[in-house]
Amino acid sequence: MTADPxxxxxGALSSGEDRFLMHLRPEEKAHGGLWEFPGGKVxxxxxxxxxxxxxxxxELGIVVEASACEPAGFAEDRRQSGQRPIVILLYTITDWIGEPRALEGGAVKxxxxxxxxxxxxxxxxxxxSARLFRA
Structure with missing residues (x-):
C-alpha cells in the first residue's frame, strides 16, 4: 500500500513574449542546481x-489572483516501498503584480x-515541460 501523496x-509564468520564468533550486536543497517551475507544497x-x-x-514576491491561474496539467512519481509519492499540479499564469525575484535562494530567469x-x-x-510545450 502506498502512502498518501x-x-x-x-506556476508556469509567461511573459507574453513566449518566455517562461524558471527557478534555480539552491544547491543545498534536494535537486539543488536544477531548474524548476516555481511553487511549493499544498x-x-x-x-x-x-x-x-x-x-x-x-518565493517570488508577486501577487497573483486565483482567476489568473489556469490549470495546465500534472506530473507524478510512483515511489516504491511506502515512500510518499509526489504529485505536482501545474498552472499557467500570464498576469501578476510585481517583478518576480528569488526570495528563498537560487535564482530566477x-x-x-x-x-x-x-x-x-x-x-x-x-x-x-514536455506536456506544457508538447515536446
Whole structure:
C-alpha cells in the first residue's frame, strides 16, 4: 500500500513574449542546481490554487489572483516501498503584480520554450515541460 501523496503546485509564468520564468533550486536543497517551475507544497488547509498564490508570493514576491491561474496539467512519481509519492499540479499564469525575484535562494530567469527543454530539471519538471510545450 502506498502512502498518501505529497501535493505540490507550480506556476508556469509567461511573459507574453513566449518566455517562461524558471527557478534555480539552491544547491543545498534536494535537486539543488536544477531548474524548476516555481511553487511549493499544498498545506492541508489549502486548495491548490490558494497554495500556489501563497507560494509565489513567498518565493517570488508577486501577487497573483486565483482567476489568473489556469490549470495546465500534472506530473507524478510512483515511489516504491511506502515512500510518499509526489504529485505536482501545474498552472499557467500570464498576469501578476510585481517583478518576480528569488526570495528563498537560487535564482530566477526567463527562458524560451526550447531553452527550457534543454535545461537540467528534476524529473517531474521534465514531464511538466514536455506536456506544457508538447515536446
Amino acid at each position: 505529497i501535493y505540490v503546485v507550480a 498545506e492541508p488547509t489549502e486548495i491548490p490554487v490558494e497554495a500556489l498564490i501563497r507560494e509565489l508570493h513567498e 526567463w527562458f524560451s520554450q526550447s531553452e527550457i527543454m534543454e535545461l537540467a530539471k528534476p524529473p517531474l519538471d521534465e514531464s511538466l
